[in-house]
Amino acid sequence: MGKKLAIATLVLTICLGFGSADAQKKQSYKHTVVLDAGHGGHDTGAIGKKGKEKDVVLSIALKVGDYLTKNSPDTRVIFTRDADFFVPLDERAAIANKNNADLFVSVHANSNKNTKPFGTETFAMGLHKSQGNLEVAQKENSVIVMEQDYNTKYEGFDPSSAESYIIFSLMQNVYLDKSLKLASMVQDEFREKAKRADRGVKQAGFLVLWHTKMPSILIETGFISNEEEEKYLMSDSGQDYLASAIYRAIRDYLASLDAEEQEVKKITIPDAESKPENTLCYRLQVATTSAPVANPIEKFPGKPDIFEYKDGNKYKYMIGRFATLDDASAYKKTISAEYPDAFIVPFNNGKKISMSEAKKLEK
Numbered sequence: 001m002g003k004k005l006a007i008a009t010l011v012l013t014i015c016l017g018f019g020s021a022d023a024q025k026k027q028s029y030k031h032t033v034v035l036d037a038g039h040g041g042h043d044t045g046a047i048g049k050k051g052k053e054k055d056v057v058l059s060i061a062l063k064v065g066d067y068l069t070k071n072s073p074d075t076r077v078i079f080t081r082d083a084d085f086f087v088p089l090d091e092r093a094a095i096a097n098k099n100n101a102d103l104f105v106s107v108h109a110n111s112n113k114n115t116k117p118f119g120t121e122t123f124a125m126g127l128h129k130s131q132g133n134l135e136v137a138q139k140e141n142s143v144i145v146m147e148q149d150y151n152t153k154y155e156g157f158d159p160s161s162a163e164s165y166i167i168f169s170l171m172q173n174v175y176l177d178k179s180l181k182l183a184s185m186v187q188d189e190f191r192e193k194a195k196r197a198d199r200g201v202k203q204a205g206f207l208v209l210w211h212t213k214m215p216s217i218l219i220e221t222g223f224i225s226n227e228e229e230e231k232y233l234m235s236d237s238g239q240d241y242l243a244s245a246i247y248r249a250i251r252d253y254l255a256s257l258d259a260e261e262q263e264v265k266k267i268t269i270p271d272a273e274s275k276p277e278n279t280l281c282y283r284l285q286v287a288t289t290s291a292p293v294a295n296p297i298e299k300f301p302g303k304p305d306i307f308e309y310k311d312g313n314k315y316k317y318m319i320g321r322f323a324t325l326d327d328a329s330a331y332k333k334t335i336s337a338e339y340p341d342a343f344i345v346p347f348n349n350g351k352k353i354s355m356s357e358a359k360k361l362e363k
């Protein structure tokens with residue numbers, strides 16, 4: 001009995017030990033990046049004279065992952081596929097969403113009936129602005145017909161019909177700006193460091209990017225249909241150049257996120273911090289922004305008591321702090337030349353309240 005209990009305790013300890021080590025490891029990651037090598041398995045993607053898109057993009061994605069794991073240990077890397085197997089497009093996005101990824105990076109290679117075109121281009125999800133961009137998306141999206149019930153899964157989307165793409169003009173992509181920023185960082189690296197031809201940053205309706213809930217891009221690393229570029233794409237050194245360029249863009253993008261976060265933390269609100277909040281008071285709202293002001297004290301000169309209040313997804317900036325509505329009204333007059341649109345906002349216990357609630361509290 002005693003022995004059994006000891007074994008049970010030992011097993012429990014080991015299990016708990018592993019569990020907490022795993023949890024600790026997860027917590028130590030600052031960012032999560034999902035790397036999506038296009039195609040795979042029976043879906044070969046574009047085919048060149050010698051190589052297949054699915055093989056080239058897998059090698060590049062694995063190399064990007066290697067760079068990230070070795071050089072950015074605080075970034076967790078997740079592959080949608082790390083070998084030659086088929087993954088449906090909607091599942092690729094689901095992997096990123098399930099893991100709350102910060103970025104989704106889909107790696108592809110281009111092809112054209114004409115063997116002349118070459119160069120790299122990076123896409124964000126959006127409505128195409130040219131026939132050429134539409135054709136790239138149509139080609140990449142055409143792989144859904146290899147999936148069972150693609151009609152239901154993609155809501156009747158017909159990858160070959162141009163009309164189907166109109167839905168992307170109705171879609172509001174809240175991650176568009178960030179996706180375009182990352183896309184241009186990738187293209188800058190390709191052009192400046194890897195010395196690849198730069199076909200630019202573009203938008204088109206790629207199904208693989210459709211339902212991701214984070215900044216997402218699709219990279220066309222070159223034309224496998226161009227003989228010279230196919231050689232480069234298939235070579236170990238070519239793949240290294242492309243992968244290190246993508247890695248640096250991801251690294252720098254994540255660093256820019258960290259810098260933004262630091263800026264927000266740096267905001268000091270001396271007056272508001274030193275005064276107790278557990279009373280009714282009135283402030284004067286002078287500005288509303290959708291992103292936090294980097295340095296409010298500089299932005300509102302001569303108002304060291306500037307107070308930032310996050311209200312839903314808006315940032316509201318207020319000056320002054322008065323015990324009575326009369327005092328706040330008097331102050332409003334003194335700043336009316338500088339802030340003609342300023343208005344009084346009552347607060348109680350540090351929370352914004354309505355004027356009628358404030359009146360009740362005053363009684």
Ligand SMILES: [Zn+2]
Pocket residue numbers: 038039045046053108109140
């Ligand atoms: Zn592809």
